[in-house]
Amino acid sequence: MAARTLSTAPNRIIRLECNHNNPFLPTWNTLGLPRLQNSWLGIIAIKLSINFINVRPFLPKYPPIKATVSFSLPTAKPEPVASTEKMPKWSSKAIKSFAMAELEARKIKSPTTGTEALLLGILIEGTNFASKFLWANGITLLKVREEIVKLRGKPDLYFFSPEHPPLTEDAQRALDWAIDEKIKSGNDGEITTTHLLLGVWMQEESPGYKVLTALGFSNEKSKELHSLISEPEFVD
Structure with missing residues (x-):
């Protein structure tokens, strides 16, 4: 890479660069751009290298926030052996609420997914019966967020939670309580967000x-x- 510096006016410097060794970089010949000729300047090859600019180093280096929806929720209870004790399934709204809870745990910069995050997840999902019951009784998402800040304090701005913050013991017991309650009822159907709310x-x-x-x-x-x-x- 050869470089030539020319002074065209006071306090104004133009730096020209020409690459004669790299055949992969476009030149004026391949781009069809005109030559600029001058008896003392010579030939300037105008190059465009927009495609070679990598903007990634200039972007903020924040980890992505995303939620992954599974087909079940974590439980500490073993699968029942007897076919008559079939493990009930979680409703799709309960699963989505749990995914939202993990996301909320990351937003409040918590290293774990606790019962307060489960509560946020239920409210954010919004279409389930439990969230409607809470809203009808004046327990809104904004109020819950405010109470969590009072309880936990403001989060550390520079702390980033793991992609899937593990459940706290309280949150795991809440999920297991919901499963137990559904099994004890003897009714068919799914474990709902209302079971989860009562578990909390x-x-x-x-x-x-x-x-x-x-x-x-x-x-x-x-x-x-x-x-x-x-x-x-x-039903949920």
Whole structure:
């Protein structure tokens, strides 16, 4: 790469570069661009190298935030051996709520997915019965977010959660409670977000329970929901 520096005016310098050794770089000949000739300047080959510019180093280096939806939810309970104890399936809305919970855990910069994140996931999914019940009782997404900030404090701006933040013990117990409750009911059908919400409520020392309590959720409302999910025709 040969370079020539010319001074055309005071405080103004033009730097010209010509590459005669790399056949892969386009030149004026291959691009059909005109020659600029001057008795003292010589021939300037005008090159365009837009395709060779890599903009990736100039982009912010933030890890991508994404959620992965699986066909089931993690459980600490073993699969039942007897065919009469078939493990019930989670509803699609419950699975989506869990995926949203993982995403929310990353947004609040939590290293784990806790009961408060499960609560956020239920509300963000929005179409499930549990979220509608919460909204009807004045427990909105904005209020839950505010209570989580009060409980946890503002997150560290430079902390990034793992792609799939692992469940806390409280959150895992909430999922297992939902599975147990569905099995004990003896009803067919799926485990719903309402089961999941009640599972969060049953973890009395968990952040999710504290947020619900601060926003007016009570044992009376829990019993109301429990009576609904006990009905065979209940769906998410």
